[in-house]
Amino acid sequence: MSAALVKPVLYSYFRSSCSWRVRIALALKGIAYDQEPVNLLKDGGQQFSTEFQVVNPMQQVPALKIDGVTLSQSLAIIQYLEETRPNPRLLPQDLKKRAQARMISDHIVSGIQPLQNLSFLKQVGGEKKLEWAQGSIARGFQALEQILQHTAGRYCIGDEVSIADLCLVPQVYNAERFKVDLAPYPTITRINKALLELEAFQVSHPCRQPDTPAELRA
Amino acid sequence: MSAALVKPVLYSYFRSSCSWRVRIALALKGIAYDQEPVNLLKDGGQQFSTEFQVVNPMQQVPALKIDGVTLSQSLAIIQYLEETRPNPRLLPQDLKKRAQARMISDHIVSGIQPLQNLSFLKQVGGEKKLEWAQGSIARGFQALEQILQHTAGRYCIGDEVSIADLCLVPQVYNAERFKVDLAPYPTITRINKALLELEAFQVSHPCRQPDTPAELRA
Incomplete structure (x- = not known):
């Protein structure tokens, strides 16, 4: 299956404000995705687990698996979505x-x-x-x-x-x-x-x- | 004089790492500019002065007066330079x-x-x-x-x-x-x-x- 046909996966925590930013962008742009919850409190913080460190060495949510890469940092993710899925736009034209x-x-x-x-x-x-x-x-x-x-x-x-x-x-x-x-x-x-x-x-x-x-x- | 002909002014502090980021961008793109030093230590921090607050309510350097507007936040400034003066590019094409x-x-x-x-x-x-x-x-x-x-x-x-x-x-x-x-x-x-x-x-x-x-x- 080509990377573009695989549903993106968002590693997210419900209450993380950085995760929420990305969820809004995905919703506005109508991008269907799956969520993989990462509990920042449980088990001393699941973001510090060995498994998650492979996903994101920064040990933070959000991270988004999309188009065959895994991106982190909310603004970098949102701007990638903007450049690959420009409608509706989230950066003004001016x-x-x-x-x-x-x-x-x-x-x-x-x-x-x-x-x-x-x-x-x-x-x-x-x-x-x-x-x-x-x-x-x-x-x-x-x-x-x-x-x-x-x-x-x-x-x-x-x-x-x-x-x-x-x-x-x-x-x-x-x-x-x-x-x-x-x-x-x-x-x-x-x-x-x-x-x-x-x-x-x-x-x-x-x-x-x-x-x-x-x-x-x- | 049209805004584009006025030399940009960078409000900067020599040792501020955020200011240095913008100075590198200006140098790489060959943009001539004047510097207005803001001493972050003197007078309890000149960034907190009434005069500077008019320039940048965030009370931080860098700020860049350019093209008739004043911008702050280093990455926002650098990306504005990238979009208005694209050569040499600072964001990869891919x-x-x-x-x-x-x-x-x-x-x-x-x-x-x-x-x-x-x-x-x-x-x-x-x-x-x-x-x-x-x-x-x-x-x-x-x-x-x-x-x-x-x-x-x-x-x-x-x-x-x-x-x-x-x-x-x-x-x-x-x-x-x-x-x-x-x-x-x-x-x-x-x-x-x-x-x-x-x-x-x-x-x-x-x-x-x-x-x-x-x-x-x-």
Whole structure:
């Protein structure tokens, strides 16, 4: 069977915000795929298993087996999907807007998420965890709120869903988990709400995945 | 004067690894630019000044004023340069190799750098700083060394310089500053050495910038 005919396999964890970004892209582009759950908490973290290290030496989800290769890093995966399955597009056509979409994505992916993710907070340890997570997200959201004043329409960049939106919604979900006060960020909150009305953001939601525990399903 | 005729301005700090990535891209593509130094240590960090916040609400370098817009986030800037000034290309033509180049870049930019940068280490504080930085870089390099076994030729992706190389060299520079033992990473070390032979990596080096202090110049 040719690589293109094999269904892609997404290694994912229901609550991983990086995995959710990729699930939204797959849903928006209408790409059928199978999920292989990797439980980041069970067995000391299944991402550290010898089997999974062969899949992704970075020992992280998501990883996507597609077209005969295995890719990791959410933005790299999403941009590969964009270049091989361009419809609907997730990067604006206008080059300056494309740059802004990537700028917002990078701000969330490298400026906020790494300072509040699970493996990082484990290292911080103890009582400081919540404080750290809240501080990192609040600092990041302060900048993001200002940037969005210049770029946003209905969504992060004008009125078309872009890669920036795929990063925003899972980050707001994390902010809510860490009980960050979202009142100072009306633009972020408004865009998040508009995006959550779209089917692709709903079917990919952490509360609806094959590995979502029964008590968290919705 | 039309925006395209105005020389781009790079807000940069000589020792910032994220700034260096962009300086390499500008050098490789032969784009003339002016530098506006932002001292991350002086005055409690000039990136936090009211003036600079107007330039970049993220309060970080690099930022690039170009074509009438101001962009931040190194990978977003480099990809904008790639899309507007495509020669020489920094993303491989082959789509799977492009994905691998972005994967390695993202691994460094979001998986390693944020956990060893200045503002982060200031929060960690005290004696733990060096240990944190070393641990973050070592964990990231272990994965990177494995990935490069599959992708590298003379450089990170085959024999052509790519965006991944622009991320690699500044990260190795940071590793050396933090006295990380590089012996376990022969592929990283070999590629870094080959890249440092190229003029674009030399002219953009932290030891040769307008804001490099005299005692660190080389």
